[in-house]
Amino acid sequence: MGACSSKSNVINSRSDSAATENPQDVKQATARSKEIDKQLDEKTGKEIKILLLGTAETGKSTVLKQLRIIHGTGFTENDIQIFRSAARKNIYDTIRILIDAMVQLTIPYGFDPKVLDPKKFPSGKISNGSRGSGDDLLAAASGIGKNAPVALEASRIYQTSDAIGTDEQVELTRSAVAKVKSFEVSDFKTPLPHDLTDVLKLLWADSGVRYCFSRSNEFQIIDLSYFMQDIDKFNSNEYIPTNQDILASRVMTSGVGETQVMIRGMVFRVFDVGGQRNERRKWIHVFDNVNAIFFLVDLSAFNQVTVEDSKINRIVESLTVFSYICNHPGFKKTAIVIFMNKMDLLKEKLDETMVADYFPEFRGSNDVKEVSRFFADKITFFNKNPDRQLYFHYTQANDTSKMKVVLATVIESILV
Ligand SMILES: Nc1nc2c(ncn2[C@@H]2O[C@H](COP(=O)(O)OP(=O)(O)OP(=O)(O)O)[C@@H](O)[C@H]2O)c(=O)[nH]1
Numbered sequence: 466m467g468a469c470s471s472k473s474n475v476i477n478s479r480s481d482s483a484a485t486e487n488p489q490d491v492k493q494a495t496a497r498s499k500e501i502d503k504q505l506d507e508k509t510g511k512e513i514k515i516l517l518l519g520t521a522e523t524g525k526s527t528v529l530k531q532l533r534i535i536h537g538t539g540f541t542e543n544d545i546q547i548f549r550s551a552a553r554k555n556i557y558d559t560i561r562i563l564i565d566a567m568v569q570l571t572i573p574y575g576f577d578p579k580v581l582d583p584k585k586f587p588s589g590k591i592s593n594g595s596r597g598s599g600d601d602l603l604a605a606a607s608g609i610g611k612n613a614p615v616a617l618e619a620s621r622i623y624q625t626s627d628a629i630g631t632d633e634q635v636e637l638t639r640s641a642v643a644k645v646k647s648f649e650v651s652d653f654k655t656p657l658p659h660d661l662t663d664v665l666k667l668l669w670a671d672s673g674v675r676y677c678f679s680r681s682n683e684f685q686i687i688d689l690s691y692f693m694q695d696i697d698k699f700n701s702n703e704y705i706p707t708n709q710d711i712l713a714s715r716v717m718t719s720g721v722g723e724t725q726v727m728i729r730g731m732v733f734r735v736f737d738v739g740g741q742r743n744e745r746r747k748w749i750h751v752f753d754n755v756n757a758i759f760f761l762v763d764l765s766a767f768n769q770v771t772v773e774d775s776k777i778n779r780i781v782e783s784l785t786v787f788s789y790i791c792n793h794p795g796f797k798k799t800a801i802v803i804f805m806n807k808m809d810l811l812k813e814k815l816d817e818t819m820v821a822d823y824f825p826e827f828r829g830s831n832d833v834k835e836v837s838r839f840f841a842d843k844i845t846f847f848n849k850n851p852d853r854q855l856y857f858h859y860t861q862a863n864d865t866s867k868m869k870v871v872l873a874t875v876i877e878s879i880l881v
């Protein structure tokens with residue numbers, strides 16, 4: 466069993482807050498836990514085996530967290546501690562990655578697209594054809610990437626200096642970067658020291674760093690701005706993660722973990738796996754007697770490349786893995802439910818980024834409906850089994866109320 470196994474370790478069955486030390490809640494949860502164990506042990510109900518599959522960072526573990534929240538098994542004290550540390554690590558890693566990306570993308574600290582003179586940039590190269598504000602420039606930069614005029618301007622300045630501003634600002638920024646780099650944090654169980662969080666905050670507030678973050682599809686970073694907005698709160702000793710925090714946090718899965726939940730008197734054995742390439746060879750160990758596969762695709766990743774190979778588009782990688790799973794002889798009778806995930810991020814991205822720039826064969830309008838249909842058609846194309854029906858759901862895995870509806874429908878379709 467993995468770290469997230471819920472058997473015997475239920476702390477809380479409420480869905481609004483994961484962490485509680487309230488004795489009454491603990492008592493109720495323990496009673497419920499015992500009840501689940503009893504049912505598991507007696508094996509009274511039918512067992513349903515589910516695999517959460519998909520490439521890295523598509524949201525598999527997030528769906529598992531929702532199953533635990535919605536079906537009342539909650540999180541153990543140990544889990545809460547893991548997620549508390551995860552929030553701190555997410556904050557620290559975000560800045561570490563951005564420091565490297567500033568060099569990689571040649572962006573000087575203090576660089577601010579908003580103060581650039583729009584006259585310097587030909588109107589045709591700025592998004593929507595407008596010559597207007599810094600926001601347009603920022604949008605253009607994030608949309609067009611390293612060849613955008615703003616990006617070229619940043620690089621030109623970078624050739625002279627890696628930081629701009631007054632002498633005092635430059636000095637402050639450089640020493641902040643040096644501080645973060647010199648700080649080797651290996652244990653996030655205790656709060657990060659104040660002198661470190663002060664510089665993390667300073668760097669997150671830097672206009673050059675934020676501009677770098679807006680070009681996040683050009684390097685490998687997960688959007689954890691949720692935690693960056695209130696570093697002091699998430700770092701404090703008193704901080705207890707809520708369910709929302711737990712859903713937002715990122716802990717990469719390694720290996721295969723099993724979690725059991727009771728749904729409608731039946732035991733659901735849910736297996737969560739790591740999605741990175743080197744993790745996938747472990748999947749085979751859980752391929753026997755699978756009732757349903759929840760296959761996760763991150764639709765917002767259409768303009769990103771994989772962590773493992775910077776030449777491979779993330780959705781193309783998803784299609785390759787899907788093709789293998791869908792046509793695997795062991796899964797002939799297995800129901801396959803596709804979670805077209807991160808619809809919220811997809812919607813945001815489509816305002817600035819053209820899908821046709823990454824998938825030239827896409828001729829539709831650049832909106833959520835046509836784009837998701839385009840990718841659903843691609844997925845369907847890889848199903849070579851005429852008897853197989855694919856079930857598509859368009860999801861935002863970190864939203865509990867939306868996932869309640871989706872999971873109810875999915876479970877219904879599995880049980881009939
Ligand atoms: N905005 C948004 N974020 C999401 C959504 N689903 C998941 N995330 C976030 O995406 C990140 C990665 O999600 P995980 O559930 O860890 O991904 P995974 O598929 O388990 O990744 P591996 O364990 O590496 O295979 C986390 O920070 C989640 O909070 C979504 O629908 N919208």
Ligand SMILES: [Mg+2]
Nearest residue numbers: 525526717718
């Ligand atoms: Mg995971």
